[in-house]
Amino acid sequence: MQLIRILTNDSGASKLVWDAGDGRSFEASAFVSRSHDASSHSAGGVVCISSQVGCNVGCRFCANWRLSKARNLTHNELVEQAIVARTHLPTLEQVSVTYSGMGEPLHNIRAIVSASNELCESHGFAYASLSTVGIPNGIRKLAEIRPSTHLFLSLHSTEDSVRRELIPSKFCFPIKEVLLEAKVYASITNRKVKVSYLLLPGVNDTSRNATQLAELLDSKFFCVQVLLWNKIEGMDFKRSSRQEADCFVARLVELGMPAFVMESSGQDIGGGCGQLADSFSAISPRTTSK
Numbered sequence: 001m002q003l004i005r006i007l008t009n010d011s012g013a014s015k016l017v018w019d020a021g022d023g024r025s026f027e028a029s030a031f032v033s034r035s036h037d038a039s040s041h042s043a044g045g046v047v048c049i050s051s052q053v054g055c056n057v058g059c060r061f062c063a064n065w066r067l068s069k070a071r072n073l074t075h076n077e078l079v080e081q082a083i084v085a086r087t088h089l090p091t092l093e094q095v096s097v098t099y100s101g102m103g104e105p106l107h108n109i110r111a112i113v114s115a116s117n118e119l120c121e122s123h124g125f126a127y128a129s130l131s132t133v134g135i136p137n138g139i140r141k142l143a144e145i146r147p148s149t150h151l152f153l154s155l156h157s158t159e160d161s162v163r164r165e166l167i168p169s170k171f172c173f174p175i176k177e178v179l180l181e182a183k184v185y186a187s188i189t190n191r192k193v194k195v196s197y198l199l200l201p202g203v204n205d206t207s208r209n210a211t212q213l214a215e216l217l218d219s220k221f222f223c224v225q226v227l228l229w230n231k232i233e234g235m236d237f238k239r240s241s242r243q244e245a246d247c248f249v250a251r252l253v254e255l256g257m258p259a260f261v262m263e264s265s266g267q268d269i270g271g272g273c274g275q276l277a278d279s280f281s282a283i284s285p286r287t288t289s290k
């Protein structure tokens with residue numbers, strides 16, 4: 001792997017691009033977290049790394065939906081990404097690593113677990129977290145082999161039909177099944193699972209949607225992070241305003257569901273949530289939807 005590009009913005013966020021050595025590329029970002037939730041990975045730096053080159057899931061709102069088949073990144077590629085990305089942060093008391101870049105981390109669970117162990121035990125990372133679309137047997141396995149991992153679950157809707165529109169993939173499992181595994185994970189780890197909810201105007205952003213979300217989730221096991229969509233060329237989703245996201249969160253909180261807004265720091269350099277991709281790939285992108 002070879003670092004081929006580094007982009008930075010005024011807020012200090014960085015995006016790094018590596019040549020994977022096989023005609024493809026992968027990306028990571030580093031930023032100081034702006035989460036408004038004191039219990040989340042907020043007070044410090046975050047390096048967000050890719051777990052795969054490409055992704056086989058194909059979420060409609062993500063830069064990776066149109067990429068060709070994924071290959072897993074190796075243990076060494078994961079560790080090096082995190083260590084190099086961290087050098088682009090200021091000196092901070094706490095830096096965590098999150099597998100929220102390209103790829104579905106639970107499709108590369110062995111390497112994720114071994115890399116997380118090395119990063120936390122030998123390189124001073126505070127903890128590791130991962131963001132999954134919700135692979136039930138992967139969540140179960142993670143609970144068995146590395147329950148110290150913080151889990152983020154991408155839900156985005158309380159209705160299977162809407163969720164399938166956003167994640168039109170065989171890896172989009174029924175909500176009931178996914179939440180059941182996530183609940184078990186929260187019980188085993190004694191730590192709430194953070195449910196990611198990408199707020200999309202006209203899709204899932206009404207007060208009724210917030211009520212349904214609060215009714216679906218048990219606040220004993222879950223809290224909600226509301227995400228704003230980061231612009232990706234060629235996609236026609238709209239981005240909610242910060243005020244709309246705050247209103248959505250306020251409704252959840254009013255109904256007893258802990259929630260907060262998570263804003264990406266590197267969206268202007270293509271380093272925000274959903275933007276990390278195989279930008280320099282020489283391989284043809286996926287041409288048909290899944």
Ligand code: SF4
Pocket residue numbers: 055056057058059062063064065101102103104133274
């Ligand atoms: S959001 Fe995650 S799982 Fe979905 S296509 Fe993008 S990288 Fe893959």
